[in-house]
Structure formats: structure tokens, C-alpha cells
Amino acid sequence: MSQKYYLRESVYVEPLVNNWYAWPNLLSPFQYALYMNKTHLRLMKSFANNHELHIMANENKTIAGGGEFVDCKAEQLEDVKSLINKFETDDALFGELADALKSLNAMLKQHVSGESLEPLYKQVPDLLKGYVELVMDSNHNPSFRVIEGLVYQSEYYRKDLQSVSLGVLNEEMERPFVLSTPRLPDTDHIHISEPFDSEFWDTLFKTRTQPISKQEIEALFEGKQCTGGLNIFELFTTEAPAGSAQEIEATSVKYIGHAGLLLQTQNVSILVDPVVANITSKNREQAIGFAQLPEKIDYICLTHNHSDHVNLETLLQLRHKTSRILVPKNNGGSLLDPSLKMILRQLKFDVIEIDDLEVIDVPDGSITGIPFLGEHGDLNIRSKTGWLFQLNGKKIYAGADSSNLEPIMYEKLSAYFGELDLMAIGMECVGAPFTWLYGALFTEAVPRNIKESRRLNGSSFETASQITNALKPKNVWIYALGLEPWYNYFMGLDYSDDSEQIVQSMQMVEFCQAQGIPVERLCGKSEIKF
Known part of the structure; x- marks a missing residue:
């Protein structure tokens, strides 16, 4: 042989x-x-x-x-x-x-x-x-x-x-x-x-x-x-x-790194914003690699068109095992907001756009698009969504880099879908000026005061705690803080203990603990089974 x-x-x-x-x-x-x-x-x-x-x-x-x-x-x-x-x-x-x-x-x-x-x-x-x-x-x-x-x-x-x-x-x-x-x-x-x-x-x-x-x-x-x-x-x-995908006996949510989640039941496998690590002896015990993912991915759900959430190097490596990608509804033809559906279809993916509160039925439950505010410098960009997963009666919200710019919206959402079993949200509260990402698409110079005012900020402690009060989750995950060194190749961050992102995310941990809510600031592997 x-x-x-x-x-x-x-x-x-x-x-x-x-x-x-x-x-x-x-x-x-x-x-x-x-x-x-x-x-x-x-x-x-x-x-x-x-x-x-x-x-x-x-x-x-x-x-x-x-x-x-x-x-x-x-x-x-x-x-x-x-x-x-x-x-x-x-x-x-x-x-x-x-x-x-x-x-x-x-x-x-x-x-x-x-x-x-x-x-x-x-x-x-x-x-x-x-x-x-x-x-x-x-x-x-x-x-x-x-x-x-x-x-x-x-x-x-x-x-x-x-x-x-x-x-x-x-x-x-x-x-x-x-x-x-x-x-x-x-x-x-x-x-x-x-x-x-x-x-x-x-x-x-x-x-x-x-x-x-x-x-x-x-x-x-x-x-x-x-x-x-x-x-x-x-x-x-x-x-x-090393390792292999495990048999699923219950509804499982795994953190797979950066802003990535893997949701599984016995009948469906769903990835959110996957960025899969390359495994060496240095991170083998902490990181999930390609070999630890399921043999078949039914859905990949993408939250917004930033390279650490729509990660082409990971998507290309998952294409052979992926049935369908769900992306947020697009404006249609905006220079600042190209269609994710059309981009990914050039790469031979089966892609569906999902609008705000649009529901798609999946085995053991459903997936709903949730409005995503903030983190885009006030630009009119529609290619962004949170995701609500309802699987075997459990409700999991992946909010990505959403920020609570309008608290009343989350109160209305809570009235719509009720209390959550898990809320996962990013807290990159001090983002770069929007021109860091979008400046090349402006054909005239952007004044400095505009750059500094309009930044790519995610949730701060104040806004994340307000979302928590509105949605009443039973568990909270804080993620995508650049704490995993194997993702420095695209994050380029080097936080210290007094960095604002670390300080405010720690405040969020203390807030949840005071409320009696199990909370984790994620780095490496983590899993909740329902």
C-alpha cells in the first residue's frame, strides 16, 4: 500500500x-x-x-x-x-x-x-x-x-x-x-x-x-x-x-477563534465568521484547526464585509465542504458597499442574502437576520447583520461588532424574540478612523476632524451592558479582542492591560458577574452545551 x-x-x-x-x-x-x-x-x-x-x-x-x-x-x-x-x-x-x-x-x-x-x-x-x-x-x-x-x-x-x-x-x-x-x-x-x-x-x-x-x-x-x-x-x-470532529448529542456552541462560532445539533452544522487557525505545537492546545471542524458545513453565516469576518483564506479552504453561505442584504451597486453575494458567487459559493428579521428554516430550528448598527463610520453600508439562531428551543445571538447606537431597537428586538440563552458580542471599542478601511474609495481627501469623529468602533462597556439589559441573556461571550497571538497577522494589535479595549471588556465581565450572568472573555477554545 x-x-x-x-x-x-x-x-x-x-x-x-x-x-x-x-x-x-x-x-x-x-x-x-x-x-x-x-x-x-x-x-x-x-x-x-x-x-x-x-x-x-x-x-x-x-x-x-x-x-x-x-x-x-x-x-x-x-x-x-x-x-x-x-x-x-x-x-x-x-x-x-x-x-x-x-x-x-x-x-x-x-x-x-x-x-x-x-x-x-x-x-x-x-x-x-x-x-x-x-x-x-x-x-x-x-x-x-x-x-x-x-x-x-x-x-x-x-x-x-x-x-x-x-x-x-x-x-x-x-x-x-x-x-x-x-x-x-x-x-x-x-x-x-x-x-x-x-x-x-x-x-x-x-x-x-x-x-x-x-x-x-x-x-x-x-x-x-x-x-x-x-x-x-x-x-x-x-x-x-490531531483531533477530529466529535459526535453531537446536544445543541453545542463552540468558540473557534477571533469572532468565529460553530453551532451544531445532530442535524445541522453552522459556522459564523470563521477564521480558522494554522496549528503548531505552540497553539495546539488552545486553537481549533481545520481538522477539528465537521466533515460537512451546512451554513456559513457572515456578519459584515471586513476581512477578519469575511476571511477569504478560510472560506476557500472550507468551500469543498460547505453547502451554503448566508450574507446580509446589500444596498446594490454602492461603491462603498459591494455585494457580498456577487463577490462570493464569483468564487463558486451558493449564496443567499438575508434582510433584517428575515427567517430561514434549517434542521432543528431557524436563522434570523438581526439589525447591526455601528462600526462603519456612519457610512450607508447595508452589508452587515447580526444572527439569531434558534436551535432545539435554544436562542443564540451572534452580534459581531454591533454597537448599541439606538437602545430602543434592542428593547424592541427583545420583545420580538424573548430572552437569550447565549449572547456573543465583540468589544473592539476603540476602532481606527473609518478612512483606514474605506479611505481609498473616496476620490477627495477626507478632513481630519471627520476622520477622527467617525471611527470603526464596536461596543463599549456602556453600550454592551445596555444590550445585555435589553436582551437578558443567560450567558455572555465577549470575543474578537485580538487576544489570540496566532491572529496577529491580520489584527496587528498589541494590547497592554491598560488598553481601553481590555479595560472596558473587563468592566463588562464584572458587570455580568454582578448580575449573576455566566460570562467569558474568550481566547482560544470554549464550548457551551445545552
């Missing part, structure tokens, strides 16, 4: 768009054009002009935070310059597209009369003609709607820009921060130029738990365009992954 090989638990996967770590907005062509020009090019040109400063800053974590320094080595300087040249030549269409979006916004800003927009269609930049609808809001302010379905059928959606970088963690190394640095082939990685919708990835990621032979590995990689110094067989091991 020939030996069988598993993909190592320590293999980490970085999906890339034009060598940059992929998150949903980079898959949307118009949004990608703006991020490429306003963020990626700016960072790379800064590195090319003064790479010594970037290298020095990355050696000091207190300076490097915030993603403004490229974490490349001096010997990669020419590779960065080559990527800049590629952006400005082979991919120059995206620069032109970004300029067209800026021109369209400038033209609409000048239209202050409130009169018909129909004559302006002739002035729409050629690159955008046929892909936008000019619209007015109820105050007669002009804007435009992107016809997203058509854009994905155009030359602007470039699957040839998609690739995946694979590396292997060891006990001494940590994954570098992913959002500030292009990924360039080197001796420690292998880059595979294969679009995200390819069945190749499903076959590869199945080997996390279903081993294949050496001959099958060779056949899988035959003809694939691979760069970098890592040999494909370094990705594999004959050692089976």
Missing part, C-alpha cells in the same frame, strides 16, 4: 490579487482599481524611495502598527520596483479606471441644481459607460450605482491576477502582517497562479483531512504555474492531523 499524505496543519494560505492579500473589496473591480492606486502603489513607491525607513520601522512594533510600512527585505527592492512597473504598464487599465471614477464623482458634485441627470450620461467617462446608473437621493444629491453583475462579465474582472501563496509555519516564526505588504515569491513560499474558483483548490484543501498519494500530489500540481523556493512536498506529511 502506497503512503498517503496530508496537507500539514501548519500550512498557511494567502490568497492574492496582483500579489496583495485578498479581501472581498479587492475582488470587486471598481473598488480594486481605487485600492490599487491609492493604497498599494502609494505604499510600494514609498518603500522604493526609502526602503531603509520601512525596514527600520518594521523592526519596531510600536512604529509599524497601522499598516503604513511595507515589510519587505532590502534584497526584494527590485522585485517591488518590478511590481510597481507592472501596475503602471500591464495593469494600467486599473489606473485609468480609478481616474474615471474620480472624474465621475467630480462631475456629479458639480450638479447642484437637483434637475434631471439624464443629460449627464453623455459626460460619463468612456470606461464607465454602460456600467453605472446615475441616481438622486431624496435630498436631490446626485450619485451613481454600479451595475455589478455586468462589471464581473467585463475585462475589469481579471481572474489572471489571482494566485495563492503557501507557506509552512514553525514554532519560531509568526505570520507577518498581511494588509501592508505585497507577497513576493521567495525561498520560504510557493506561489501558485490559479484563480480562486478553480477546483484545484478544493482538491488541495480536502487533503487537510483526506490524504492522497505522492502520485496524486504530482498529478494535482502538474502543469500549474508555480514560483518560489518551497518544494510542494514540504507542504505535506504522512502524519494525520
Whole structure:
């Protein structure tokens, strides 16, 4: 019998768009054009002009935070310059597209009369003609709607820009921060130029738990365009992954890391915002890896379009075992709020949009979309929802980064669905200015006072305690505080005991304890069985 090989638990996967770590907005062509020009090019040109400063800053974590320094080595300087040249030549269409979006916004800003927009269609930049609808809001302010379905059928959606970088963690190394640095082939990685919708990835990621032979590995990689110094067989091991999914005898809710939950009954398995850890000896006892998940995922429920909640590297690795993804209802065509449904359908997922208080029946119960306020800098973004799970008579609310901007709403919700058995909510109460995430999508500079006023804040102690009083949960979980070091590659946080997030979440723990409510500030594994 020939030996069988598993993909190592320590293999980490970085999906890339034009060598940059992929998150949903980079898959949307118009949004990608703006991020490429306003963020990626700016960072790379800064590195090319003064790479010594970037290298020095990355050696000091207190300076490097915030993603403004490229974490490349001096010997990669020419590779960065080559990527800049590629952006400005082979991919120059995206620069032109970004300029067209800026021109369209400038033209609409000048239209202050409130009169018909129909004559302006002739002035729409050629690159955008046929892909936008000019619209007015109820105050007669002009804007435009992107016809997203058509854009994905155009030359602007470039699957040839998609690739995946694979590396292997060891006990001494940590994954570098992913959002500030292009990924360039080197001796420690292998880059595979294969679009995200390819069945190749499903076959590869199945080997996390279903081993294949050496001959099958060779056949899988035959003809694939691979760069970098890592040999494909370094990705594999004959050692089976530790642990396996357990039989479920009751309704179970497991915390799987960051903001991720796994809900199971005997008849259904549901993941919420999964970000699955790569397992090494350092985190094996604390973290849940891919091998510990069920063989089949019936539903993945996503709360909002931020990269730590819609985590493409995890979703791609789960696609082969996932039946359906539920996402929040979208505005439709907003540059600031691209459709999650349409993005994920490009990746061959079966996706359903759920509106506020819309219910979908599932085995042993139902899933309901719950209004999500806050954490988006007052932008008109609909792609956000909490989730209420009613399974075998138990009620579990996953509130993600919701903030209690309107207490009366939660009182009305409590009257609607009654007391909860578990409330899980994030408390990232001091978020970055909204421009950290959305600034590239604004075609004019945002004044400093606006940036500082409108931040990506989740719940504080005050707002989280108000939600608790309104919803009356029997158990409370506080999560997504960046306490798990194996997620630093996307969190980039280094809290101290006096950090506001830690102080206020501790206040929340003390508040719940005083109320007699079992409470846990999550880090690593946790489970409640009902």
C-alpha cells in the first residue's frame, strides 16, 4: 500500500490579487482599481524611495502598527520596483479606471441644481459607460450605482491576477502582517497562479483531512504555474492531523477563534465568521484547526464585509465542504458597499442574502437576520447583520461588532424574540478612523476632524451592558479582542492591560458577574452545551 499524505496543519494560505492579500473589496473591480492606486502603489513607491525607513520601522512594533510600512527585505527592492512597473504598464487599465471614477464623482458634485441627470450620461467617462446608473437621493444629491453583475462579465474582472501563496509555519516564526505588504515569491513560499474558483483548490484543501498519494500530489500540481523556493512536498506529511470532529448529542456552541462560532445539533452544522487557525505545537492546545471542524458545513453565516469576518483564506479552504453561505442584504451597486453575494458567487459559493428579521428554516430550528448598527463610520453600508439562531428551543445571538447606537431597537428586538440563552458580542471599542478601511474609495481627501469623529468602533462597556439589559441573556461571550497571538497577522494589535479595549471588556465581565450572568472573555477554545 502506497503512503498517503496530508496537507500539514501548519500550512498557511494567502490568497492574492496582483500579489496583495485578498479581501472581498479587492475582488470587486471598481473598488480594486481605487485600492490599487491609492493604497498599494502609494505604499510600494514609498518603500522604493526609502526602503531603509520601512525596514527600520518594521523592526519596531510600536512604529509599524497601522499598516503604513511595507515589510519587505532590502534584497526584494527590485522585485517591488518590478511590481510597481507592472501596475503602471500591464495593469494600467486599473489606473485609468480609478481616474474615471474620480472624474465621475467630480462631475456629479458639480450638479447642484437637483434637475434631471439624464443629460449627464453623455459626460460619463468612456470606461464607465454602460456600467453605472446615475441616481438622486431624496435630498436631490446626485450619485451613481454600479451595475455589478455586468462589471464581473467585463475585462475589469481579471481572474489572471489571482494566485495563492503557501507557506509552512514553525514554532519560531509568526505570520507577518498581511494588509501592508505585497507577497513576493521567495525561498520560504510557493506561489501558485490559479484563480480562486478553480477546483484545484478544493482538491488541495480536502487533503487537510483526506490524504492522497505522492502520485496524486504530482498529478494535482502538474502543469500549474508555480514560483518560489518551497518544494510542494514540504507542504505535506504522512502524519494525520490531531483531533477530529466529535459526535453531537446536544445543541453545542463552540468558540473557534477571533469572532468565529460553530453551532451544531445532530442535524445541522453552522459556522459564523470563521477564521480558522494554522496549528503548531505552540497553539495546539488552545486553537481549533481545520481538522477539528465537521466533515460537512451546512451554513456559513457572515456578519459584515471586513476581512477578519469575511476571511477569504478560510472560506476557500472550507468551500469543498460547505453547502451554503448566508450574507446580509446589500444596498446594490454602492461603491462603498459591494455585494457580498456577487463577490462570493464569483468564487463558486451558493449564496443567499438575508434582510433584517428575515427567517430561514434549517434542521432543528431557524436563522434570523438581526439589525447591526455601528462600526462603519456612519457610512450607508447595508452589508452587515447580526444572527439569531434558534436551535432545539435554544436562542443564540451572534452580534459581531454591533454597537448599541439606538437602545430602543434592542428593547424592541427583545420583545420580538424573548430572552437569550447565549449572547456573543465583540468589544473592539476603540476602532481606527473609518478612512483606514474605506479611505481609498473616496476620490477627495477626507478632513481630519471627520476622520477622527467617525471611527470603526464596536461596543463599549456602556453600550454592551445596555444590550445585555435589553436582551437578558443567560450567558455572555465577549470575543474578537485580538487576544489570540496566532491572529496577529491580520489584527496587528498589541494590547497592554491598560488598553481601553481590555479595560472596558473587563468592566463588562464584572458587570455580568454582578448580575449573576455566566460570562467569558474568550481566547482560544470554549464550548457551551445545552
